[in-house]
Amino acid sequence: MYTIKTLNQISQAGLSKLPEAEFHIDPEAARPEGIILRSFDMHSMELNDNLLGVARAGAGTNNIPIDKCTEMGIPVFNTPGANANAVKELVLAGLLVSSRRIINGAQWVQTLAGNENVEKAVEACKKQFIGPEIAGKTIGVIGLGAIGVLVANAALDLGMDVIGYDPFLTLEAAWHLSASVDKAETLEELVSKSDYITIHIPLNDKTRNTFDEKLFAVTKKGARLLNFARGGLVDNEALKDAIEKGIIARYITDFPDETLLGNENIIVLPHLGASTPESEENCAEMAAVELREYLRYGNIRNSVNFPGCIVPYSGKPRIAISHSNIVNMIGQLGAVFTKHHINIDKMVNNSKGELAYNIIVCDNLPENVNELVDDLYAIHSVKKVRVLNQEG
Numbered sequence: 001m002y003t004i005k006t007l008n009q010i011s012q013a014g015l016s017k018l019p020e021a022e023f024h025i026d027p028e029a030a031r032p033e034g035i036i037l038r039s040f041d042m043h044s045m046e047l048n049d050n051l052l053g054v055a056r057a058g059a060g061t062n063n064i065p066i067d068k069c070t071e072m073g074i075p076v077f078n079t080p081g082a083n084a085n086a087v088k089e090l091v092l093a094g095l096l097v098s099s100r101r102i103i104n105g106a107q108w109v110q111t112l113a114g115n116e117n118v119e120k121a122v123e124a125c126k127k128q129f130i131g132p133e134i135a136g137k138t139i140g141v142i143g144l145g146a147i148g149v150l151v152a153n154a155a156l157d158l159g160m161d162v163i164g165y166d167p168f169l170t171l172e173a174a175w176h177l178s179a180s181v182d183k184a185e186t187l188e189e190l191v192s193k194s195d196y197i198t199i200h201i202p203l204n205d206k207t208r209n210t211f212d213e214k215l216f217a218v219t220k221k222g223a224r225l226l227n228f229a230r231g232g233l234v235d236n237e238a239l240k241d242a243i244e245k246g247i248i249a250r251y252i253t254d255f256p257d258e259t260l261l262g263n264e265n266i267i268v269l270p271h272l273g274a275s276t277p278e279s280e281e282n283c284a285e286m287a288a289v290e291l292r293e294y295l296r297y298g299n300i301r302n303s304v305n306f307p308g309c310i311v312p313y314s315g316k317p318r319i320a321i322s323h324s325n326i327v328n329m330i331g332q333l334g335a336v337f338t339k340h341h342i343n344i345d346k347m348v349n350n351s352k353g354e355l356a357y358n359i360i361v362c363d364n365l366p367e368n369v370n371e372l373v374d375d376l377y378a379i380h381s382v383k384k385v386r387v388l389n390q391e392g
């Protein structure tokens with residue numbers, strides 16, 4: 001039985017993928033083997049030494065201490081693309097809201113309550129809410145992953161010219177991206193040409209404050225900036241300065257921060273990008289299945305810190321081992337298997353950066369499995385050893 005701790009409310013559609021006979025869901029668990037979460041900040045959390053896997057029902061993993069997890073041999077999963085449509089739809093709403101003063105206008109109309117001549121007041125004052133159309137304008141999409149591609153293609157359908165910037169564009173994304181999207185060679189080129197700019201990149205040490213004073217200095221005057229990715233991608237002080245100078249006409253973001261409130265050219269939403277029933281179910285299901293397959297079989301799909309590794313279950317026991325990606329590990333592992341007279345049926349060894357991961361399917365297990373495990377842990381740089389024997 002594995003205990004799974006939920007750190008946020010997780011859709012029942014996802015939790016139902018974890019059969020009660022094998023998995024015990026407990027939001028209060030002190031020593032869970034698995035964690036499922038959304039945006040809960042895990043950085044200040046103590047990680048129990050029996051924790052095996054963490055699944056993020058969503059895209060961004062900046063709320064999870066990835067390096068610490070990798071060091072402890074804990075894979076962190078996310079759910080690529082599972083909430084992309086939900087975010088795309090909100091970005092399209094944001095695009096229109098950033099252009100036309102829809103929210104201000106609607107709020108103003110509410111202030112007319114009790115006014116006997118609402119129609120007259122509306123016609124007299126509506127000009128203060130004028131805003132440009134988006135058709136024929138240029139939008140720059142930064143990051144052409146699951147969300148960026150959908151946004152770029154949808155913007156073309158709305159009659160916009162689209163330029164994109166993504167130095168790490170994947171083949172998968174390229175397949176889905178319309179050929180009509182122009183490529184910007186640099187971020188500076190993109191911001192200098194765009195009437196609308198939308199950000200769809202992860203927040204990490206390299207991308208923090210991507211929008212800083214220097215980038216705003218080369219941004220097209222009057223641009224509208226949309227940030228549905230992460231607050232930390234924009235330096236808020238530089239942003240407010242850019243708004244004052246008229247470089248940014250309007251900023252719309254999904255990431256509230258005290259310093260952004262009370263400015264009529266800044267519209268802040270309460271992190272609603274993935275908050276649709278469809279997206280919450282998609283993400284929860286995908287995360288639960290990823291964690292289930294890892295806990296049951298050691299199989300890894302969609303991990304941000306571990307290599308993918310899938311070996312279909314054949315009924316035989318298997319040993320999953322993670323270790324540093326260095327020379328002579330296979331030789332040392334093989335020697336331990338030989339010592340314990342284990343015949344290997346199948347072995348898959350994959351690596352990602354500094355980490356390697358093996359699934360070794362065995363024809364037999366020794367009588368003293370604990371001794372085998374101790375010998376594997378005795379190999380320098382082995383992080384985690386799991387013996388998975390469904391037959392018990």
Ligand SMILES: NC(=O)c1ccc[n+]([C@@H]2O[C@H](COP(=O)([O-])OP(=O)(O)OC[C@H]3O[C@@H](n4cnc5c(N)ncnc54)[C@H](O)[C@@H]3O)[C@@H](O)[C@H]2O)c1
Pocket residue numbers: 058059060061080081083084087142143144145146147148165166167168169170173200201202203207228229230254271272273274275
């Ligand atoms: N508002 C929300 O509720 C919400 C929902 C989902 C995702 N997000 C955020 O959006 C981000 C993107 O989500 P996604 O599903 O499209 O992820 P993704 O991994 O599919 O796409 C990210 C893309 O950014 C590109 N990229 C990385 N660094 C870059 C850089 N420096 N310059 C340009 N491109 C760069 C990558 O190559 C990749 O193509 C997530 O990391 C998350 O922070 C927010």
Ligand SMILES: O=C(O)[C@H](O)COP(=O)(O)O
Pocket residue numbers: 038039040057058059060061083271273274275
């Ligand atoms: O990165 C994500 O997937 C989004 O920011 C969604 O976060 P949420 O699951 O907390 O809504």
